[in-house]
Amino acid sequence: MSQHILDAAALNQDEALIPKSGWFEQSETLQKLRKNKKFPTIWCPGCGIGVVMGALIRAIDHLGLKNDDVALVAGIGCTARMPVYMDFNTLHTTHGRALAFATGLKIARPDMKVIAIMGDGDALAIGGNHFIHAARRNLGITALVVNNSIYGMTGGQYSPTTPLGKRATTAPYGNVEPPFPVCDLAIAAGATYVARSTVYHALELDKFLAEAIAKDGFSLVEAVSYCHTTYGRLNKLGTAADMMRALKDNSISRTAFDAMSPEQKADNTKIVRGKFVDIDRPQYTAIYANLITRVQGGEK
Amino acid sequence: MAVKLMQGNEAIAKGAVAAGCRFYAGYPITPSTEVAEVLSRELPKVGGKFIQMEDEIASMAAIIGARVGGLKSMTATSGPGFSLMQENIGYAAMTEVPCVIVNVQRLGPSTGQPTAASQGDVMQARWGTHGDHPIIVLSPISVRHSFDLTIKAFDFSEKYRTPVILLTDEIIGHMREPVELPDFKTVKIFEHSVTEKPADYKAYRNGPGDVPPMAAFGTGYRYHITGLFHDEVGFPTQRLDEIDPWLERVNTKLTNHMDEIALYEEDYEDGAKVALLSYGCSARTARHAMKLARAQGQKVDLLSLFTIWPFPEKQVEALGDKVDRIVVPEMNRGQLALEVERIVGRKKVRRVGLANGEMVTPQMVLEKMGG
Amino acid sequence: MTTPRAGTGTTTKMADRTEVRLAGEGGQGMILAGIILAEAAIHDGRNAVQTQSYGPEARGGASKAEVVISSGEIDHPEVLEADVVITLSQAAFQKFSGSFGPDGRLIAADKEESEKASGSIKPGGWLIVDEEKVDSSAAPKNVRLIRLPITKMAVETTGKGITANTVALGVLVGLTDVVSREAIEKAVTARAPKGTEDMNRKALQAGFDAAERVKAKK
Structure with a gap:
C-alpha cells in the first residue's frame, strides 16, 4: 500500500494489512452485511460512503441491537444505496422522502430503531421540508446525512451544501448560492441530538452514531464526506486520498473551536467536529401512546 | 346502529375504521378534510394513529411506511394534493405495498374551485404516476356506498397488494343521507399470512399465485424494499430474466381477477x-x-x-x-x-x-x- | 360564460319529491338548518338528501344548503327547481332565487347578477325572505313571496341573532309542512348545544307563530 494512502489514514503498514482468508467470517460486525447480495458496491473506489457504512454497522453492533429491530430507510442518491448492503429491514424509497416514509414506519413500529440515511441533496433540497418537520415533531428517528457537497449519482450538480464559489456541472462559473449549515438547521428545527464528524474520523463517527441511535428523540449525525469523482475533479482537489487528507487537515474539534477567540471563530473556515446538542424532549411516539391511553380511558 | 344522517366523507372514515385501518396521514384540503377530522377523533379510540403531515407527498410516503410496519393505512386528499401524491403512488404500485388513497374530486385544473364538484381525475387516477402499473379505482354513489366501498378498497389493496384509489367527489363526499351502518365486528378483514421461514421468504416471488403474502418489518422477516426494478427477494436488478416475470405478474394480477374486482350494477x-x-x-x-x-x-x-x-x-x-x-x-x-x-x-x-x-x-x- | 342549463327543472322532477333550499351568508347557520331539516324528515320516516354549496369564506359570502325529501329513493341529489326557498341575505337571494326563462336559461332574482345565478325556484313555489336583510323587489313574479323580519324576530325572542336559522326553520315548516312540527322540534333540540334547547324551542315556536299569522292574513 502506498505511503500516500497510509498517511491519509494515519496507519502504519502492519495495521493496513487485511487477513488473506477468513477475514470476512472473522469479523463480527461484517456479519451485518448481506451475504446474498453480490458485492462490490455501486460506489466509486475511494468513496467515503463505505466508511460511513462501516461506522453505522459498528455503532449498531456496539449497541447490541438485533438485526430484526433495526430499519434503515433511504431516499435516492449514492448514499441512499447504503441500506441494500446491510442485513436489516431496509426500505429504499423515493428521492427526498426517506424521513416521511420513516415517520410512518416509526409510528407503526415505535419499538424499532429507525435510521434514515440520506445525502445532502436528498435530505436538504428535495427533502428539506420533511427534515425540519421530523425534527420539530421529535420523532425517534436517527437522520444520518452524508454530506459530500454535491449530487454524485447524477454526475456532479451543485447541492444545498456546495460551498460558495465552488464548481459543479450546473455551476460552471462557480456556485452563487450560500450553503445550508446542516447541524444548525437541525438544531433550529428542534433535534435533540446533533453531531458532526468526517469520514476521516471514522471512530468518532462510530461514537456519534451509537449515541444518536440510542437517543429517544430526533437525532442527526452529519458525516462530512467527499466526492472525488465529480466535485474533486471539477474543483481540482486531487485523488480520494487527497480529499481524505484534506478532511483531516481542514477540520477541528469542537473543543478547539470553543477555545478560540470571537475573532478567530468568525474567521474559522474549518469543519467543526463534535456534539452540539444532546437534550431530552418528549418523543412523538411516546406522546401519542399517551394520547391513545387517555382517549381509551374515556377522555373526550 | 341506528339510522343516522351522515356525510359521505364521514362514512369513508367509518368504513376505514371498520376495515381495520389503523394509520392515517394527510394534509388538509377542501373538500376532503372531514375524512381527516373524523379519523383524528376515531383512530385513537381503537388504538390507531393519526398524523397531519407537512404536505401530501409526505402523507403518501408515511402511509406506505406505516403499512410496511404492519398497519393498514389510508390518506385522503383532493386534486392538487392528489397530483403531489402521484410519485409515491407509483412507489406503492412498484413495491406492492397495500394502501388506500381517497380523492374527493374538486374542480380543476390547478386550484380550480375548491368547493365545486368534479369528476375530472378519472384519467389521473389511472395514469397519474409514470410507467405501466396496476391500480384499482373505486367510485361510490351514495353515503352508505362510501362506507362499503372504503371497506372494499382495503380488502382489494391487501388481497392484491396494490394501491387502491377511492375516487369520490365533492357531491358524494359532502352529501348527507340517512344510513344505518353494520356492526364493525361483522366486517371481514383480509390479513396476510406468511408461512415460509424468514430465510425462505421471498416478498416478490413469482408464483404460485400472483400475489405473494406480505410480511411486515419488525416481525422477523427482514428484507429489502425498493422502487427500483427488483428480483424476488427485493434486491435491485437489471436482469431481464428477473424483470420480465415480475412485470408480467404485476400487470396482470388485477386483470386476472376482474370477476371479483369489477363492481357494478x-x-x-x-x-x-x-x-x-x-x-x-x-x-x-x-x-x-x-x-x-x-x-x-x-x-x-x-x-x-x-x-x-x-x-x-x-x-x-x-x-x-x-x-x-x-x-x-x-x-x-x-x-x-x-x-x-x-x-x-x-x-x-x-x-x-x-x-x-x-x-x-x-x-x-x-x-x-x-x- | 356559464354553461346554459337545458330546459326547466319542472319536467324532470319526480312525483314524490320535495325540494328545499336554505340560503344565507356564511355564519348564519343555514347549512346547519338544512341538516336539521333533513334529520326532521328522517324522524318523519321519510328519506332525505342534504347537499350544500359554499364559497371560500368561513364567514360572509353566499352559502346554501339543499334538502330533497321523498318517501322513496332520491337519485339526483341536488335541487332541480325548488319548491321552497328561504333566504336571509341579499347575496344569497340574488344567487339562489332565480327562475328559468323561456329559453331555459337561469335568470337571477337580480338581472345584473344572472351570470352568477345557480339556483331557481319553481313557479308557484314558496320564496321566504328576511325582509330586513333582503330587497326582494326583483323576486320572480310567479312565486308565493313571504317577507318576514326573521333575524329581528330571533333577537326579540331569544336575545340572540344567531337563532335566526331556527326561527327560519319554524317559518318554513309552519308555512309549507315539508316535515311535521314534531319532527322539526325533535331535530332542532337534538342539535342544540347543551343548555340552549329551550332557547331554540322558543325560536322555533316564534317561527311557527309567524307562519300562522301569515296564513291568517291570506
Whole structure:
C-alpha cells in the first residue's frame, strides 16, 4: 500500500494489512452485511460512503441491537444505496422522502430503531421540508446525512451544501448560492441530538452514531464526506486520498473551536467536529401512546 | 346502529375504521378534510394513529411506511394534493405495498374551485404516476356506498397488494343521507399470512399465485424494499430474466381477477336500445333520468360502474352489443366516455359532460337519449 | 360564460319529491338548518338528501344548503327547481332565487347578477325572505313571496341573532309542512348545544307563530 494512502489514514503498514482468508467470517460486525447480495458496491473506489457504512454497522453492533429491530430507510442518491448492503429491514424509497416514509414506519413500529440515511441533496433540497418537520415533531428517528457537497449519482450538480464559489456541472462559473449549515438547521428545527464528524474520523463517527441511535428523540449525525469523482475533479482537489487528507487537515474539534477567540471563530473556515446538542424532549411516539391511553380511558 | 344522517366523507372514515385501518396521514384540503377530522377523533379510540403531515407527498410516503410496519393505512386528499401524491403512488404500485388513497374530486385544473364538484381525475387516477402499473379505482354513489366501498378498497389493496384509489367527489363526499351502518365486528378483514421461514421468504416471488403474502418489518422477516426494478427477494436488478416475470405478474394480477374486482350494477330491460352508463355522483343523475324515461314509456338500460379501473371491459362490451346508443353523463369533458368509446366504438357513444362545477341534470341526459 | 342549463327543472322532477333550499351568508347557520331539516324528515320516516354549496369564506359570502325529501329513493341529489326557498341575505337571494326563462336559461332574482345565478325556484313555489336583510323587489313574479323580519324576530325572542336559522326553520315548516312540527322540534333540540334547547324551542315556536299569522292574513 502506498505511503500516500497510509498517511491519509494515519496507519502504519502492519495495521493496513487485511487477513488473506477468513477475514470476512472473522469479523463480527461484517456479519451485518448481506451475504446474498453480490458485492462490490455501486460506489466509486475511494468513496467515503463505505466508511460511513462501516461506522453505522459498528455503532449498531456496539449497541447490541438485533438485526430484526433495526430499519434503515433511504431516499435516492449514492448514499441512499447504503441500506441494500446491510442485513436489516431496509426500505429504499423515493428521492427526498426517506424521513416521511420513516415517520410512518416509526409510528407503526415505535419499538424499532429507525435510521434514515440520506445525502445532502436528498435530505436538504428535495427533502428539506420533511427534515425540519421530523425534527420539530421529535420523532425517534436517527437522520444520518452524508454530506459530500454535491449530487454524485447524477454526475456532479451543485447541492444545498456546495460551498460558495465552488464548481459543479450546473455551476460552471462557480456556485452563487450560500450553503445550508446542516447541524444548525437541525438544531433550529428542534433535534435533540446533533453531531458532526468526517469520514476521516471514522471512530468518532462510530461514537456519534451509537449515541444518536440510542437517543429517544430526533437525532442527526452529519458525516462530512467527499466526492472525488465529480466535485474533486471539477474543483481540482486531487485523488480520494487527497480529499481524505484534506478532511483531516481542514477540520477541528469542537473543543478547539470553543477555545478560540470571537475573532478567530468568525474567521474559522474549518469543519467543526463534535456534539452540539444532546437534550431530552418528549418523543412523538411516546406522546401519542399517551394520547391513545387517555382517549381509551374515556377522555373526550 | 341506528339510522343516522351522515356525510359521505364521514362514512369513508367509518368504513376505514371498520376495515381495520389503523394509520392515517394527510394534509388538509377542501373538500376532503372531514375524512381527516373524523379519523383524528376515531383512530385513537381503537388504538390507531393519526398524523397531519407537512404536505401530501409526505402523507403518501408515511402511509406506505406505516403499512410496511404492519398497519393498514389510508390518506385522503383532493386534486392538487392528489397530483403531489402521484410519485409515491407509483412507489406503492412498484413495491406492492397495500394502501388506500381517497380523492374527493374538486374542480380543476390547478386550484380550480375548491368547493365545486368534479369528476375530472378519472384519467389521473389511472395514469397519474409514470410507467405501466396496476391500480384499482373505486367510485361510490351514495353515503352508505362510501362506507362499503372504503371497506372494499382495503380488502382489494391487501388481497392484491396494490394501491387502491377511492375516487369520490365533492357531491358524494359532502352529501348527507340517512344510513344505518353494520356492526364493525361483522366486517371481514383480509390479513396476510406468511408461512415460509424468514430465510425462505421471498416478498416478490413469482408464483404460485400472483400475489405473494406480505410480511411486515419488525416481525422477523427482514428484507429489502425498493422502487427500483427488483428480483424476488427485493434486491435491485437489471436482469431481464428477473424483470420480465415480475412485470408480467404485476400487470396482470388485477386483470386476472376482474370477476371479483369489477363492481357494478346493471338495471336492464328487454328490448332497450339506449343505455345510460355512469359512475359517482353522475350515476345518480343517470338513474333519475332512467326513471323519468321509463315513466314516459321509453325502454332504457342503466349500467352504474363502481369499479372504474381496471375498466370493466367485459360488462361494457356486452352492453355495447345489446344497445344502439350509450349515453355517458359525467362531470368532466368525457374522460370515462373515452374508455366506453374504446370498447364499443365512437358512433355508439353520446357524451354528456360538464366541467364547470355544476352537476349534469337529468334533463341534459334525457335530451341525449332521444334522436 | 356559464354553461346554459337545458330546459326547466319542472319536467324532470319526480312525483314524490320535495325540494328545499336554505340560503344565507356564511355564519348564519343555514347549512346547519338544512341538516336539521333533513334529520326532521328522517324522524318523519321519510328519506332525505342534504347537499350544500359554499364559497371560500368561513364567514360572509353566499352559502346554501339543499334538502330533497321523498318517501322513496332520491337519485339526483341536488335541487332541480325548488319548491321552497328561504333566504336571509341579499347575496344569497340574488344567487339562489332565480327562475328559468323561456329559453331555459337561469335568470337571477337580480338581472345584473344572472351570470352568477345557480339556483331557481319553481313557479308557484314558496320564496321566504328576511325582509330586513333582503330587497326582494326583483323576486320572480310567479312565486308565493313571504317577507318576514326573521333575524329581528330571533333577537326579540331569544336575545340572540344567531337563532335566526331556527326561527327560519319554524317559518318554513309552519308555512309549507315539508316535515311535521314534531319532527322539526325533535331535530332542532337534538342539535342544540347543551343548555340552549329551550332557547331554540322558543325560536322555533316564534317561527311557527309567524307562519300562522301569515296564513291568517291570506
